[in-house]
Amino acid sequence: MSKLTGYYFSRFVISIVLGGLFLLTGAAWWQALIAVLGSFAWFLWAPHSGRYVVRTEKGATALHRDERTQRITNQAGRNAWVIVTVLGGGLASYYGFLAIADMPVSLLGLLLLSGVITFFASDYILRRRG
Numbered sequence: 564m565s566k567l568t569g570y571y572f573s574r575f576v577i578s579i580v581l582g583g584l585f586l587l588t589g590a591a592w593w594q595a596l597i598a599v600l601g602s603f604a605w606f607l608w609a610p611h612s613g614r615y616v617v618r619t620e621k622g623a624t625a626l627h628r629d630e631r632t633q634r635i636t637n638q639a640g641r642n643a644w645v646i647v648t649v650l651g652g653g654l655a656s657y658y659g660f661l662a663i664a665d666m667p668v669s670l671l672g673l674l675l676l677s678g679v680i681t682f683f684a685s686d687y688i689l690r691r692r693g
Contacts, residue, residue: 567610567617567625569622569625570606570622570625573623574603574607575603577602577606578598578602578603579599581599583595585598609626610625610626613690614628614632614690615628615632616628635686639681639682639683639685639689640682642681642682643678643682644678646677646681647674647675650677651674654666654670654674
C-alpha cells in the first residue's frame with residue numbers, strides 16, 4: 564500500500580464533492596464527470612510535479628511548499644505581472660494616443676492569456692534550472 568493513500572483518498576472525496584457541486588448548479592452529468600476526472604488527475608499528478616515537497620508522514624496533508632518552491636512561484640508571478648503591465652501600458656498608449664480608438668475587448672483576453680502563459684513558462688524554466 565502506498566504511503567500517500569490518505570492523500571489520494573481525501574483528494575478522491577474532494578473530486579467527488581466537486582462533481583456533486585457541478586450537478587447541483589445545473590451542469591450536465593458529463594460536465595460533472597469531466598470535473599471529477601480532471602481534478603483527480605491533477606491531484607494524482609501534484610505529488611510528482613516537483614512543485615511541492617512530499618511529506619508522507621503527514622497523511623492527507625502530505626504536500627507542502629518549501630522556500631525554493633515558494634521563491635520560484637513568486638518569481639514566475641512577478642514575471643507575469645511585468646509582461647501584463649508592459650503590454651497593457653503599450654495597448655493603452657497605442658489606442659489612447661496613436662489610434663484614438665476604442666480598444667477591442669478581445670485584446671484584454673489576449674493580454675491576460677499572455678500573463679498566464681508567461682507565468683507557467685517561467686515557472687517551468689525556473690524549476691528545470693534548479
